[in-house]
Amino acid sequence: MDMDMDMSKQQQQEAGAASNKQRAVAAAAHVLAVAAVVLVVVWCVHFRGGVVLRSVQNKQLIFNLHPVLMVLGPIVLGGEAILSYRSLLLVPRAARKKAHMALHAAGLAAGVLGVYAVFKFHVESGIPNLYSLHSWVGIAAITLYAAQWAAGFLAFFFPGASPPARRRALLPWHAVAGVLVFALAVATAQLGFLEKLTFLQGPPLRLPKYGAEAMLVNFTALVVLLLGVAVVLATLNGSSYSAIV
Numbered sequence: 001m002d003m004d005m006d007m008s009k010q011q012q013q014e015a016g017a018a019s020n021k022q023r024a025v026a027a028a029a030h031v032l033a034v035a036a037v038v039l040v041v042v043w044c045v046h047f048r049g050g051v052v053l054r055s056v057q058n059k060q061l062i063f064n065l066h067p068v069l070m071v072l073g074p075i076v077l078g079g080e081a082i083l084s085y086r087s088l089l090l091v092p093r094a095a096r097k098k099a100h101m102a103l104h105a106a107g108l109a110a111g112v113l114g115v116y117a118v119f120k121f122h123v124e125s126g127i128p129n130l131y132s133l134h135s136w137v138g139i140a141a142i143t144l145y146a147a148q149w150a151a152g153f154l155a156f157f158f159p160g161a162s163p164p165a166r167r168r169a170l171l172p173w174h175a176v177a178g179v180l181v182f183a184l185a186v187a188t189a190q191l192g193f194l195e196k197l198t199f200l201q202g203p204p205l206r207l208p209k210y211g212a213e214a215m216l217v218n219f220t221a222l223v224v225l226l227l228g229v230a231v232v233l234a235t236l237n238g239s240s241y242s243a244i245v
């Protein structure tokens, strides 16, 4: 059964018209996603000295993994996962579903590793854990992201886990919760960029307020914000829902 059978002709036209605009928004999202990864890598590697998981002398390099993995993981791979139902239109739906699940799994794995890296940096540098608004919202975001993955897997993928009628009922909740979790990750990243740049502008480095690095960090955060807006806009219309989810 296909949802198109349940739609009037006019509804189908509206869905089609909306999906052209959505494709344009999704294309913008892909460009912003690539830009976000390039910018955060240039910042952490070129300006901040590189990324490592182990270092005896320079613990800051361990921190640098954090922004790279958080942007690459829940935001870029998570955003692409959300868009996969709308942008991989030439491949069968079952393949899009696998892409959605696998991209989210990769995004979650990168996110968990990124959070591990920043805890490791704190512990090895004698800095307290979980003192900031960013860290509290961040723990909520990564936990909810993992919960959303587990719920999505159990409801829509795990064989026979959920009968079609229940899947249909769950889908709008899954989509709304997914957009909210994604938006929370984008908001967390905004707080993170602001916090890190504020640290860098204080002692001992005292980076210039209008210097190249400050502009790069703020611009990277803006690109991440616009990416978030594009991904959410691309999903606002429910017309991608299939009858059998």
Ligand code: HEM
Residues within 6 Å of the ligand: 066, 067, 070, 071, 074, 075, 115, 118, 119, 120, 122, 128, 129, 130, 131, 132, 133, 134, 135, 136, 137, 138, 139, 141, 142, 185, 186, 188, 189, 190, 191, 192, 193, 194, 195, 196
């Ligand atoms: C989805 C995105 C993100 C999540 C879920 C997240 C999560 C976290 C968590 C849980 C901590 C606490 C670590 C601890 O207490 O030991 C933390 C620390 C930190 N994060 Fe992020 N982060 C994200 C993105 C970013 C980004 C893009 C930056 C940009 C530089 C950033 C900068 C920081 C900084 C400076 C700290 C150390 C200070 C603090 O604990 O607030 N984060 N992050």
Ligand code: HEM
Residues within 6 Å of the ligand: 078, 082, 083, 085, 086, 097, 100, 101, 104, 145, 148, 149, 150, 151, 152, 153, 154, 156, 157, 171, 174, 175, 176, 177, 178, 179, 181, 182, 234, 235, 237, 238, 240, 241, 242, 245
């Ligand atoms: C194993 C994990 C997951 C499975 C099996 C799964 C499955 C699905 C399915 C079947 C749809 C319906 C798509 C359609 O017919 O239009 C969907 C949509 C959606 N999912 Fe997931 N999902 C998973 C994880 C996640 C996660 C972790 C998030 C967010 C953090 C998420 C966010 C969304 C969103 C926003 C939509 C709506 C997409 C659209 O309207 O184009 N999903 N998912």
